[in-house]
Structures are given as C-alpha cells and as structure tokens.
Amino acid sequence: MKFNTKTIHGGQQHDPAYGAVMPPIYQTSTYAQSTPGGHKGYEYSRTHNPTRNALENALASIENGKHGLAFGSGLAAIDAVIKLLEPGDEVISTNDLYGGSYRLFTGIFKKFGIKFHFVGMENASNIETYVNENTKLIWVETPTNPMMNIIDIKAVSAVAKKHNIILAVDNTFATPYLQQPLDLGADIVMHSATKYIGGHSDLVMGALIVRDDALAERLYYIQNASGAVCGPQDSFLALRGIKTLHIRMQRHSENGRAVAEYLDNHPKIEKVYWPGFENHPNHDVAKAQMNDFGGMVSFVTKGNNYDEAIKIVENLKIFTLAESLGGVESLAGHPASMTHASIPKEEREKTGVVDSLIRLSVGIEDEGDLIADLEQAIG
Numbered sequence: 226m227k228f229n230t231k232t233i234h235g236g237q238q239h240d241p242a243y244g245a246v247m248p249p250i251y252q253t254s255t256y257a258q259s260t261p262g263g264h265k266g267y268e269y270s271r272t273h274n275p276t277r278n279a280l281e282n283a284l285a286s287i288e289n290g291k292h293g294l295a296f297g298s299g300l301a302a303i304d305a306v307i308k309l310l311e312p313g314d315e316v317i318s319t320n321d322l323y324g325g326s327y328r329l330f331t332g333i334f335k336k337f338g339i340k341f342h343f344v345g346m347e348n349a350s351n352i353e354t355y356v357n358e359n360t361k362l363i364w365v366e367t368p369t370n371p372m373m374n375i376i377d378i379k380a381v382s383a384v385a386k387k388h389n390i391i392l393a394v395d396n397t398f399a400t401p402y403l404q405q406p407l408d409l410g411a412d413i414v415m416h417s418a419t420k421y422i423g424g425h426s427d428l429v430m431g432a433l434i435v436r437d438d439a440l441a442e443r444l445y446y447i448q449n450a451s452g453a454v455c456g457p458q459d460s461f462l463a464l465r466g467i468k469t470l471h472i473r474m475q476r477h478s479e480n481g482r483a484v485a486e487y488l489d490n491h492p493k494i495e496k497v498y499w500p501g502f503e504n505h506p507n508h509d510v511a512k513a514q515m516n517d518f519g520g521m522v523s524f525v526t527k528g529n530n531y532d533e534a535i536k537i538v539e540n541l542k543i544f545t546l547a548e549s550l551g552g553v554e555s556l557a558g559h560p561a562s563m564t565h566a567s568i569p570k571e572e573r574e575k576t577g578v579v580d581s582l583i584r585l586s587v588g589i590e591d592e593g594d595l596i597a598d599l600e601q602a603i604g
C-alpha cells in the first residue's frame with residue numbers, strides 16, 4: 226500500500242460488530258467477562274480500548290512501523306520513552322528542541338539520576354564526543370522547533386547502532402508524509418499527535434511507533450503501568466485526522482513555501498528559517514530525507530526588536546496568535562515568550578531563539594490571503 230492509501234486504510238478493518246466503516250467510539254472503561262478471564266480481548270480501557278487500538282494500528286501503518294502506542298499528550302509519550310532508562314543512564318539530545326521536552330528532561334528526569342547532554346547534531350560526528358558506556362538514548366528532533374535545523378537521521382542512526390544506543394526521533398514537525406524515521410534507522414518515532422496527526426486543533430495526544438517487538442513490549446508495559454493513555458473520543462478524532470494527512474500536508478507544504486519566499490523578499494525581515502531554501506545549511510540533507518519541506522516557517526525582523534515582534538503577532542488577523550501548530554488554520558507564535566519561555570534566555574539565544582523570532586504554522590487557507598495578512602501585520 227502506498228502512503229496515500231495507508232492514511233485511509235492502513236491497519237484498519239471494518240468494525241466486527243456491525244461493519245461500521247469508521248471504528249465506533251468505544252466510550253467504556255471496562256468490558257463484561259463471562260467468567261473470570263473470559264473476555265473478548267478487552268478487560269480495562271487503560272490497558273486496551275478498541276478505538277485506541279484502531280488508531281494505534283493506523284499510526285504503525287503510516288510510519289512503516291509494527292507497533293503503535295497512543296498517549297494522553299506528546300509529553301506523555303516522551304515520558305514513556307525516558308522511563309525505559311535507569312538512574313545513571315545518559316541521553317544525548319538535540320540542543321534546539323521543544324521547550325516542554327527540555328523541561329521534562331531537566332525539570333523531572335534529571336532529579337531521578339538521568340543525565341542529559343544537549344548537543345548540536347547538524348554534524349552527526351559531534352555526538353561521538355558525548356557517547357560513553359552509560360549512553361542509552363539519542364533524542365532527535367528534526368526539523369527542530371523553532372529554528373528549523375535539519376538533522377541527518379541516517380548519520381545519527383549509524384552512531385547509535387555503532388554504540389548500541391536507542392535512537393528516538395520526534396517526527397511532529399515532519400509527519401510521516403514528509404519523513405519516515407524508522408526507514409532511516411530510528412528505533413522509536415514520537416509524535417505530538419496534537420499537531421499535524423490530529424490536524425484540526427481539537428485534541429491533545431501523543432504517539433510512539435516502533436518495529437522491534439521487545440522494545441514495543443517494554444513501552445506497552447510503561448503505557449499500562451504509568452497509565453497516561455488517551456481516551457476513545459480523542460482516538461476517533463485523531464483517526465479521522467489521519468485520513469486527510471496526505472492532502473493537508475501537501476497544502477501545508479505549498480503554502481509554507483509561498484510564505485517563506487514572500488518573507489525572504491521582505492525588506493523588514495532579517496532572516497527566514499525554512500529548510501526548502503537552497504542556502505539553508507542542511508538543505509541537502511532535508512532534500513534527501515524529506516519529501517517536501519512542510520508548513521513551519523520561522524523568521525526574525527531586522528533590528529531584533531522584542532516589541533516590534535510582539536506588535537506583528539498582535540496585528541495578524543488570519544494567523545491566530547496561539548501556542549501549538551499543525552492544524553488546518555494558520556497560527557503564529559513568539560517562542561521567546563511562549564513555547565520556549567521554559568528555556569533560560571542564555572540557553573535559548575545560543576540556539577537562535579532571539580527576542581524577535583516569530584514562528585508560523587502555515588495552515589491550508591488561501592495562499593494570497595495569508596500573504597496579505599503578513600503584509601498588513603509587518604507593514
């Protein structure tokens with residue numbers, strides 16, 4: 226099955242009870258048993274739920290994986306991955322990453338004795354410097370949030386394999402439409418399914434996808450034991466979102482390109498971060514590992530003025546000033562004061578998250594309307 230068919234049919238079967246084409250929302254916590262242990266495969270909805278399972282099968286299919294696991298948020302999914310580790314273990318993570326991931330690593334897991342190294346991975350050989358016998362996980366976000374750096378997944382996977390380290394890739398920005406990390410050597414793919422997977426800004430959800438049976442078993446154990454699962458209603462919505470992922474991503478990418486090119490020619494804009502530009506430092510890697518460049522675009526204004534950036538995001542009318550990304554509607558954010566406020570200013574500026582940085586999640590509205598909105602807001 227090709228990707229555009231998998232989004233609609235992958236891992237799915239008609240509901241065995243009545244043949245419903247869409248899996249029903251099994252809004253139940255528990256399941257009747259005829260005798261203790263005599264059930265139809267479902268005992269309790271933290272452990273298994275048919276609607277969630279339908280979603281998990283769809284996730285596995287679109288990421289070319291074998292096992293999918295759905296969680297109550299993206300951070301709950303990341304939390305499950307870190308719980309594979311033990312005190313004394315070390316993680317090497319990209320240095321430019323979602324602020325909430327950084328907060329989870331440093332604010333929660335550090336105190337349980339797990340050590341995190343935040344490393345620029347544009348050159349995969351940098352990673353080797355931090356590898357020792359305690360290194361158990363490499364955490365990669367690509368494209369990175371919000372600087373749109375591109376990490377060569379194949380090259381990082383070669384390092385991970387050489388040292389027998391698990392490689393996890395946060396594929397939230399790219400989605401499997403643009404990039405399939407398991408095919409490039411990753412062991413775990415993670416999503417904030419809140420974003421493009423759901424696609425309609427109406428749910429909060431996380432996902433993990435793996436191929437290896439033993440690794441899946443360990444993650445299922447954590448999913449059930451820690452219990453951060455998503456509910457059946459949200460599972461249904463995410464499943465419905467996946468069915469249009471390919472056409473949404475195609476339009477996000479087209480509009481993303483148009484907006485990036487418009488901003489790049491704007492006299493008040495200092496720099497635009499978008500991996501589709503030939504002069505983007507990792508454009509060749511992006512071209513090799515991605516099918517297109519998506520709808521995320523970041524930019525800084527000339528003079529790097531905090532107040533001016535705030536004024537621009539406040540002036541926007543079609544772009545909504547809001548946290549999050551990946552929905553059909555265009556959103557704008559100011560990372561320094563919003564998504565990345567949990568990263569200390571000094572740390573954040575080292576990676577380019579300066580005061581005037583604005584991040585756009587370009588939606589699937591009319592391209593001309595989006596550009597006109599930016600025009601009136603930037604002035």
Ligand SMILES: Cc1ncc(COP(=O)(O)O)c(C=O)c1O
Nearest residue numbers: 298299300323370397417419430
């Ligand atoms: C790249 C990335 N990873 C992880 C997360 C966390 O996901 P959630 O908000 O669903 O917990 C986000 C949220 O913005 C994100 O952008």
